Amino acid sequence: WQSFRGTHASRAAVLGATFERESPTPRPGHSIEPQAQAQDMAEENSEASSRFLFPFKPYSIQEEFMSALYDVLEEGKIGIFESPTGTGKSLSLICGALTWLRDFEEKKKLEAAQLLEDHVPQQGLSHHTQNSSDVDGKEPEAKDLGAELDWITDFVQKKAERDLVDKLKDEELKRKRREERLDKIRNNVQLKYALKRKRDDDNDTERLIQMSGEVVTSEQADALDGEDESFILADYESDDEKKPKDLNLSDEEDLEEEHVTKIYYCSRTHSQLAQFIHEVQKSPFGKDIRLVSLGSRQNMCVNDEVRRLRSLQLINDRCLEMQKNKRADRKRSEDEVETPKRRRKSRVTCPFYSHEQMHSLRDELLVEVKDIEQLVLLGKELKACPYYASRFAIPPAQLVVMPYQTLLHSSTRQASGIKLKGQVLVIDEAHNLIDTITGIHSYKVTGSQLCCAHSQLSQYIERYRSRLKAKNLLYVKQILYILAKLVHILGGKVGQNPNTQKIFQGGTELHSINDFLFRAQFDNINMFKVQHYYMKSMLSRKLFGFVEKYQVSVSKPNNTQDQKASKTTALENFLQKLNEKPTGQVTPHEREEDIKKEQPVMASPMMQVEGFLFALTSTNKDGRVVIQKQGTVSQSSLKFLLLNPAVHFAEVVKECRAVVIAGGTMQPVEEFKDQLLLASGVSADRLFEFSCGHVIPPENILPIILCSGPSGQQLEFTFQKRDKTQLLDECGRVLVNLCKVVPGGIVCFFPSYEYEKQAYTHWETTGLLTQLEAKKKIFQEPKNANQVEQVLSEYSRCIQHSSRSPGLVTGGLLFSVVGGKMSEGINFSDDLGRCVVMVGMPFPNINSPELQEKMAYLDKTLPKTDGKTPGKLLVENLCMKAVNQSIGRAIRHREDYASIVLLDHRYTRPNILSKLPTWIRARTQAEASFGPALGAIGKFFRDKKTCGDAK
Numbered sequence: 001w002q003s004f005r006g007t008h009a010s011r012a013a014v015l016g017a018t019f020e021r022e023s024p025t026p027r028p029g030h031s032i033e034p035q036a037q038a039q040d041m042a043e044e045n046s047e048a049s050s051r052f053l054f055p056f057k058p059y060s061i062q063e064e065f066m067s068a069l070y071d072v073l074e075e076g077k078i079g080i081f082e083s084p085t086g087t088g089k090s091l092s093l094i095c096g097a098l099t100w101l102r103d104f105e106e107k108k109k110l111e112a113a114q115l116l117e118d119h120v121p122q123q124g125l126s127h128h129t130q131n132s133s134d135v136d137g138k139e140p141e142a143k144d145l146g147a148e149l150d151w152i153t154d155f156v157q158k159k160a161e162r163d164l165v166d167k168l169k170d171e172e173l174k175r176k177r178r179e180e181r182l183d184k185i186r187n188n189v190q191l192k193y194a195l196k197r198k199r200d201d202d203n204d205t206e207r208l209i210q211m212s213g214e215v216v217t218s219e220q221a222d223a224l225d226g227e228d229e230s231f232i233l234a235d236y237e238s239d240d241e242k243k244p245k246d247l248n249l250s251d252e253e254d255l256e257e258e259h260v261t262k263i264y265y266c267s268r269t270h271s272q273l274a275q276f277i278h279e280v281q282k283s284p285f286g287k288d289i290r291l292v293s294l295g296s297r298q299n300m301c302v303n304d305e306v307r308r309l310r311s312l313q314l315i316n317d318r319c320l321e322m323q324k325n326k327r328a329d330r331k332r333s334e335d336e337v338e339t340p341k342r343r344r345k346s347r348v349t350c351p352f353y354s355h356e357q358m359h360s361l362r363d364e365l366l367v368e369v370k371d372i373e374q375l376v377l378l379g380k381e382l383k384a385c386p387y388y389a390s391r392f393a394i395p396p397a398q399l400v401v402m403p404y405q406t407l408l409h410s411s412t413r414q415a416s417g418i419k420l421k422g423q424v425l426v427i428d429e430a431h432n433l434i435d436t437i438t439g440i441h442s443y444k445v446t447g448s449q450l451c452c453a454h455s456q457l458s459q460y461i462e463r464y465r466s467r468l469k470a471k472n473l474l475y476v477k478q479i480l481y482i483l484a485k486l487v488h489i490l491g492g493k494v495g496q497n498p499n500t501q502k503i504f505q506g507g508t509e510l511h512s513i514n515d516f517l518f519r520a521q522f523d524n525i526n527m528f529k530v531q532h533y534y535m536k537s538m539l540s541r542k543l544f545g546f547v548e549k550y551q552v553s554v555s556k557p558n559n560t561q562d563q564k565a566s567k568t569t570a571l572e573n574f575l576q577k578l579n580e581k582p583t584g585q586v587t588p589h590e591r592e593e594d595i596k597k598e599q600p601v602m603a604s605p606m607m608q609v610e611g612f613l614f615a616l617t618s619t620n621k622d623g624r625v626v627i628q629k630q631g632t633v634s635q636s637s638l639k640f641l642l643l644n645p646a647v648h649f650a651e652v653v654k655e656c657r658a659v660v661i662a663g664g665t666m667q668p669v670e671e672f673k674d675q676l677l678l679a680s681g682v683s684a685d686r687l688f689e690f691s692c693g694h695v696i697p698p699e700n701i702l703p704i705i706l707c708s709g710p711s712g713q714q715l716e717f718t719f720q721k722r723d724k725t726q727l728l729d730e731c732g733r734v735l736v737n738l739c740k741v742v743p744g745g746i747v748c749f750f751p752s753y754e755y756e757k758q759a760y761t762h763w764e765t766t767g768l769l770t771q772l773e774a775k776k777k778i779f780q781e782p783k784n785a786n787q788v789e790q791v792l793s794e795y796s797r798c799i800q801h802s803s804r805s806p807g808l809v810t811g812g813l814l815f816s817v818v819g820g821k822m823s824e825g826i827n828f829s830d831d832l833g834r835c836v837v838m839v840g841m842p843f844p845n846i847n848s849p850e851l852q853e854k855m856a857y858l859d860k861t862l863p864k865t866d867g868k869t870p871g872k873l874l875v876e877n878l879c880m881k882a883v884n885q886s887i888g889r890a891i892r893h894r895e896d897y898a899s900i901v902l903l904d905h906r907y908t909r910p911n912i913l914s915k916l917p918t919w920i921r922a923r924t925q926a927e928a929s930f931g932p933a934l935g936a937i938g939k940f941f942r943d944k945k946t947c948g949d950a951k
Contacts, residue, residue: 033188052099053284055091061692062088068690069660073100073424078659078682080673082691082921084895090279093426093662097263098285101398101424103263115782163430232473233464233537239682259395260421267428268436270299270372273401276428278370280399291369292393294402294416299372300378300387303350313604317544322350326398350385357384362392369803391417408441410651419950420655431663434676437645443612444640447490447633449605452496454483456547456606463546475533480527483609485520490947492633501633508849509627510641513616516625523948527617534613540606615640622647626851641850643857646679653680665692665884671877674862674870692918700897702940703887703916703924707905709734711927715903717751717840728759731839732928734903735813739775741938743945744811744831745799746776749818749886752844753783756815759839776813790822799831818882819844820890822889829892834941835899836890841906843879851875866911880915887920897944899937 052058052066063868065083069092072079083089267273278292280286297319298312306318325348361384365375372386379386394400394417406412407425426431461468461476468476484494492501517523534540615623622644642648653659661672669689678688694701708714709730721727738746750756758779763769772778779795782788791814798812811831816822819842828836845853855871861869883902890898900920906912908926916924927933 004895007166023307025706031378035870040762052095052450054095055283058092058095059088059695060465061695062092063088065092065690065692066099068688070100071092072688073104073658075095076658077686077688078677079661079690080666080669081660081662082899083662083664083670084692084694084891084917085664085888086891086896087692087695089662089664090276091283093265093660094276094280094283097424097426097660099264099398100288101261102285108261117837129561169413171589193882206625233468233476233539233542234688235590257307259423260398262397263399263424264407264418265426265428266399266400266404268432269405269622270403272297272429274371274373277369282487284599286369289365289369289399290393291399291401292365292390292397293372293375294390294394294400294406295387296403297370297387300376300385300617301351301430302376304351304388313607315943317541317604319350320541321545322348323353325349352379352383352385352505354384354630355389356609357382358389358392360384360409361386361389366393366396394418399877404436405440408437408648408652410648411854422654422655424658424660425652425656426660426662429664430661430664430672431665431885433661434645434671437676438642441615441642441648443608443615445486445605445608445612445638447487447498447636448493449502449608450483450487450490450638451494451496451633453493453609454480454487454494455542457483460543460546473536474690475530475537476539478530479539479804482520482522482525482530482613485522486609486638488640489520490628490633490636492636498634499632503629503636506630506636507804508629509626510849510853511627513623513625514696515614515628527613528688531614531617533544534610539877540610541605543606544604554682554764575743592751604887612638612640615642618642619647621857623870626850641853643854644678644679644861649676650680653682665888665917666878667882667884668877669918670865671874675858679861691918693922694891696891698895699943701891701900701920701923702898702937703900703902703920704933705902705905705907705924705926706734706927706933707908707928708930708932710737712929715905717904720842721757722840723758725762728762729766730769731759732763732766732772732904734901735837736768736771736775737930737934738835738837738901738937739772739810739813740813741880741934741941742835743941744803744834745795745814745828745836746811746839746890747816747822747828747833748839749816749823749842750839751815751818752822755781755839756817772813775809777809779812779814781814781816781820786820791824796832803831817885818886823882826889827892828889829896833890833936836887836900838883838887838899839903840902841879841912842882843875846875869909876915880912884915884917888917899940901933901937 020927028937051070053064054062058066061083069079069081071077081089083092093246103850214319264278267276273293273295277291280289280291290730296312297306297315301307301315301319303319305324306315309315309318327821361379361382364378370378374387375390379389400418402416402418404427405417406416407427415418431822456479457476461473465473487494487498491503491505492498514523517527616625618640622642624641624643626639626641666672669691673687678684706715710733711730713726713730715727715730715734717727717731735748750759760769763772769778777798779798780790795812795814802809802811811834816823818838846852855869855874858870858874864870865873887900887902890896890900915919915926925936926938
């Protein structure tokens with residue numbers, strides 16, 4: 001940050017009154033009223049240009065964005081920011097937020113220095129006054145009680161000041177040491193190589209010691225019995241929630257330093273996070289910012305043995321088990337004062353989990369901005385764990401980047417060492433934030449998982465009954481009872497193969513949490529105590545280790561383990577049956593597709609059950625339990641549905657200094673405000689909304705609502721009408737005409753895969769498909785995610801070939817699905833998406849029990865808006881959010897241009913039209929007849945071709 005000092009004179013305005021203003025413009029932290037926003041932003045453009053560091057001259061809307069963002073962070077507000085894709089949103093977020101952080105740190109340093117300076121004479125004065133009072137000693141006794149109270153108050157205030165000064169001195173000392181350490185690493189390359197050689201030598205020595213320590217004596221059976229100690233549940237003597245500090249906590253917690261003020265940035269996917277980090281690297285802050293990227297063990301693990309497990313749950317469990325083994329081995333070596341008579345076989349530990357190596361990696365990633373891939377490569381080179389090194393780096397980091405799930409799930413957030421108190425949170429790509437929070441805190445468990453968990457736990461207690469304390473046995477039996485009752489609710493019995501237990505009366509039921517507990521007949525069990533027992537005993541993890549070990553032992557029996565294997569044969573056979581299909585043979589192709597789905601589920605079914613049982617401790621009004629019976633017990637399921645996402649977002653909003661919710665299309669904004677922010681207890685005056693236009697000229701976009709087709713047939717794709725032959729024919733004729741006037745690629749979105757298949761089959765029968773193929777090569781979005789990349793590549797090559805070699809076929813026509821793989825995160829820029837067509841309105845299934853329950857909940861908790869119930873508004877909002885995401889695939893940069901065609905007259909309704917993004921809505925025109933609409937589209941592309949030829 002030192003290199004940025006003195007660069008911008010306007011920063012004096014935020015650093016205190018000791019600096020004189022250079023211009024009468026308002027402070028960066030001043031409040032902007034929504035109605036005066038545009039005018040104020042225009043007046044500040046010249047100041048904004050000099051205030052914010054930017055790699056090039058920013059667009060005016062980027063300057064407005066950064067100014068508004070600065071104000072939100074300075075005033076501690078909750079900001080909803082909408083900036084269309086292609087307007088440089090990520091760079092504006094980076095430069096605006098980091099400029100504020102730089103100014104905030106400078107201001108804090110000045111205030112601390114001033115306080116330290118002012119405190120010295122005060123201490124001296126106080127000391128002098130005290131001495132003079134002792135010497136003179138001629139004053140009479142205190143006149144009254146008030147004087148004595150004043151003395152006590154003065155003493156307390158002085159002590160508080162001394163404590164604050166001591167704290168500031170300590171923080172300054174830590175900061176200087178950290179900067180010195182990082183500067184050494186940044187500037188001394190020789191030191192890096194010396195440390196690397198030392199690490200290599202230490203690793204070689206440790207490997208030789210480990211190899212020599214793996215000598216097993218003849219008493220092998222006793223050693224193998226000792227390994228079972230890791231599976232025994234810890235003693236559980238009390239139900240008291242206030243327990244002493246857990247001795248199993250990892251060592252790093254003792255080494256944790258105080259958190260500096262920082263910005264937490266989260267987005268949906270790792271690819272989006274990587275793209276954001278690359279933007280940071282290119283920004284003016286890229287060389288000096290201390291950035292940390294967080295990810296899952298699956299993405300960051302460098303231990304090949306663990307990575308081979310593939311399943312996230314398996315990787316997590318193995319990693320934690322290795323840590324525990326390492327701590328246990330270290331503790332055992334410390335306790336063994338004398339040389340033992342016989343040495344037991346060392347348990348498997350992770351060679352990358354070394355504090356010295358991980359702290360070296362931590363310093364390396366604080367010195368230079370790195371994405372996850374770069375961090376993993378460096379971790380392999382330094383032989384250090386990137387997952388834990390990144391966690392160690394959180395306290396001193398200034399910018400922490402992570403996926404949604406890490407931040408929005410409370411237990412994951414705590415386990416990662418994230419502390420939000422007084423920090424800034426930026427949530428990007430937030431258009432699906434409500435759905436994301438709901439999904440993270442909703443849990444589903446199948447009948448197969450329940451039966452498997454019951455069988456595993458029964459085998460576990462059979463083996464270790466004599467070694468478990470009474471309290472452990474009590475809770476394990478309670479959990480077995482709960483599992484049996486949950487299977488019974490699905491119409492099955494434990495101890496029998498769920499694949500063969502038929503359900504003759506299927507259907508879906510919804511219950512409140514209390515009603516479900518009563519029906520399941522364990523409403524008399526304290527679920528909070530069960531939850532506490534799960535966490536303290538680590539039951540799921542120990543059960544997983546037990547099952548994993550004896551599955552391996554059974555599959556490869558040996559003479560020394562025959563007796564043990566016989567005890568677990570029943571468990572092995574049962575688990576094998578669960579993985580079999582109830583009827584028919586499974587082809588290798590089907591099995592390959594199912595592996596990814598089945599492996600995490602069957603790997604640790606108790607973990608899934610644990611999440612579901614924890615959810616049952618939620619407030620009765622905030623959730624519902626869905627019972628779904630179908631086919632067999634194995635196929636049936638129980639699901640906890642979260643109705644109130646605000647209950648989990650409230651703790652985030654309460655702790656953070658400021659929260660920024662940003663996205664390319666945030667409409668309809670009212671949904672965020674009502675269901676998430678206001679419901680979280682945020683006051684209306686703390687909310688701030690910002691929406692900017694696009695950087696493209698207005699003439700580069702042509703949105704048209706088509707009310708009727710070429711033959712005059714009204715376009716209304718309701719669920720009742722959309723299957724009619726006349727409507728399908730009319731839709732096909734519209735596409736045929738568009739293919740004649742639109743160059744390059746056309747992306748056509750359908751409401752569902754089923755309807756897309758129905759339309760394709762119908763046009764194939766009627767010959768309309770042949771007419772389409774005469775002008776455009778047709779591509780279909782695959783259901784299988786593995787094939788999406790291949791289809792997109794072929795589509796792209798087709799477009800490129802058509803532009804290079806003009807002929808009868810002028811491009812491609814891609815049939816996609818709203819909410820599918822191509823409706824989000826895919827860029828159809830330039831010729832890849834010259835026209836986006838939306839067939840109908842993708843309303844959700846109104847008959848879905850889950851949606852009906854959500855609507856009923858909103859109707860009870862929120863007031864009507866313009867005479868409409870919140871439930872109906874929810875359905876409209878879900879539809880329009882999906883539409884906005886799909887049509888936003890086109891127009892990806894300043895020079896891009898495209899037409900957007902909405903095939904349904906219902907888009908002309910004011911309540912629907914108002915939910916389109918502002919920059920699209922302002923240019924949208926409704927056409928009652930098809931002729932003028934086609935003429936406008938043809939003229940639009942002819943004009944663009946003329947402009948292109950002129951250039």
